[in-house]
Amino acid sequence: MALWHFSFLIVSNKKSPENMSIDQLCEWEPKELALSIEYLQNILPIEKSWSSAIKQYGNHDGTNIKIVFDNQQIVEISCSLDLRTLTKSLLAQVLQYIELIQGNILYNGIVYEPTMEKIIALMKQSDAGQFCTNPREYLDKLSKSKDKLKG
Amino acid sequence: MIYSKCAALRQLYDQGGINFYLEKLAADSQRDQLDGNLLNSVVKLLCDFSDQSENYVEKFQNGNYLGGVLSLLGGTLRLPKTLLLNRINILSALLSGNKITVDSDMSYREFDKSFSEHWNLIPAMETIDQMRKDGPAGEFWADLLQTLIEMGTDPMFWLGLNQGLKNKLANDPNTAAYADKLQRGGFVGKIKPGAKVIETIDPNELIPTQKMTKSNREFQELLEQIKKNGITETIKYVEYNGEKYVVDGHHRLIAAKRLGFTKVPAERVELPYLGYKTVNDLFW
Numbered sequence: 001m002a003l004w005h006f007s008f009l010i011v012s013n014k015k016s017p018e019n020m021s022i023d024q025l026c027e028w029e030p031k032e033l034a035l036s037i038e039y040l041q042n043i044l045p046i047e048k049s050w051s052s053a054i055k056q057y058g059n060h061d062g063t064n065i066k067i068v069f070d071n072q073q074i075v076e077i078s079c080s081l082d083l084r085t086l087t088k089s090l091l092a093q094v095l096q097y098i099e100l101i102q103g104n105i106l107y108n109g110i111v112y113e114p115t116m117e118k119i120i121a122l123m124k125q126s127d128a129g130q131f132c133t134n135p136r137e138y139l140d141k142l143s144k145s146k147d148k149l150k151g
Numbered sequence: 152m153i154y155s156k157c158a159a160l161r162q163l164y165d166q167g168g169i170n171f172y173l174e175k176l177a178a179d180s181q182r183d184q185l186d187g188n189l190l191n192s193v194v195k196l197l198c199d200f201s202d203q204s205e206n207y208v209e210k211f212q213n214g215n216y217l218g219g220v221l222s223l224l225g226g227t228l229r230l231p232k233t234l235l236l237n238r239i240n241i242l243s244a245l246l247s248g249n250k251i252t253v254d255s256d257m258s259y260r261e262f263d264k265s266f267s268e269h270w271n272l273i274p275a276m277e278t279i280d281q282m283r284k285d286g287p288a289g290e291f292w293a294d295l296l297q298t299l300i301e302m303g304t305d306p307m308f309w310l311g312l313n314q315g316l317k318n319k320l321a322n323d324p325n326t327a328a329y330a331d332k333l334q335r336g337g338f339v340g341k342i343k344p345g346a347k348v349i350e351t352i353d354p355n356e357l358i359p360t361q362k363m364t365k366s367n368r369e370f371q372e373l374l375e376q377i378k379k380n381g382i383t384e385t386i387k388y389v390e391y392n393g394e395k396y397v398v399d400g401h402h403r404l405i406a407a408k409r410l411g412f413t414k415v416p417a418e419r420v421e422l423p424y425l426g427y428k429t430v431n432d433l434f435w
Contacts, residue, residue, distance in 0.1 A: 054372070068368060
């Protein structure tokens with residue numbers, strides 16, 4: 001994962017996070033996605049993943065959505081937005097996809113509804129957002145606390 | 152007023168003129184204090200002899216900056232179609248100030264002949280030695296040429312371009328400055344995987360810049376892959392204030408440390424890696 005990626009998981013909005021583990025929350029039934037695959041392929045063409053267990057839509061370095069399988073079971077859907085090149089129209093399409101599969105955004109352990117306002121607010125606060133806005137300032141800030149990150 | 156490239160692009164659409172956009176970018180390149188901004192340095196050069204091109208806008212929008220630059224030059228750059236994918240080639244031609252036209256029917260032989268006629272070719276090592284005497288910018292192109300030779304690229308092909316550059320560098324301090332910018336833009340580091348710029352270093356030298364973002368399940372998958380195949384893609388870092396900060400490959404680095412690797416393949420890149428924009432740019 002690159003520093004310009006804002007990454008989150010997509011979880012079903014039919015599940016209640018209070019009653020289950022993170023792993024359970026992230027799982028999907030393949031049939032829940034069946035009708036939306038064509039839409040997804042239209043916005044992010046399918047590409048070869050580094051792992052046979054992952055179906056990857058979009059480029060690994062750019063904006064992508066990955067569906068992770070364990071045998072026939074979908075264990076998670078992750079989304080990485082490339083903040084260097086993201087456009088509002090692509091973001092809107094990604095959000096529309098999340099809505100289409102009746103999903104929510106799971107970011108830093110908190111579930112959010114997939115709205116434009118919310119995701120932009122999260123992106124701005126994220127490491128990726130801060131890095132892309134001012135790479136040098138980000139590294140300066142980091143150098144003050146690098147010992148914490150080392151090791 | 153703070154504007155962005157994207158805002159400028161939007162205005163371009165509204166006003167229907169590429170020149171407006173180029174002027175904005177030229178102004179931007181002067182204001183932009185981030186060293187190594189490859190795009191801006193190229194665009195600044197292009198402003199002198201650009202044509203209108205819708206393809207440019209489209210490719211730029213898609214994030215293919217150099218593809219956009221190429222499209223913009225469609226009317227004035229003459230190269231065999233097969234060579235158009237080579238970015239160094241295009242940039243070299245740009246920096247040398249030569250106006251060449253694109254010709255998809257042109258053969259490689261014809262191309263080579265036209266370059267030979269245009270620029271006096273001299274042996275590779277002699278060129279390299281001479282270029283090194285031209286100061287930092289000359290050294291950059293000398294290193295580039297040397298790298299290409301080491302990679303097995305036909306040196307004769309590059310000689311014409313570099314000789315043209317050398318001539319230009321001798322007379323034009325601005326071109327030297329652009330070459331220097333390109334150097335700091337990490338362009339050499341992105342020529343091709345396997346070139347000498349890829350190194351193997353102690354993973355403890357690399358400083359992570361973000362927390363783990365992969366889920367445990369995806370990370371376990373990655374760990375298994377690395378255990379089986381090793382690290383197949385380099386970890387990208389930037390050197391800043393004497394430290395090496397990871398910008399791409401955090402999980403590979405964490406995996407390498409967990410697996411006890413003492414060396415990892417790494418590649419130095421520069422800031423900005425491709426030309427960043429901010430989240431605010433989403434609001435055109």
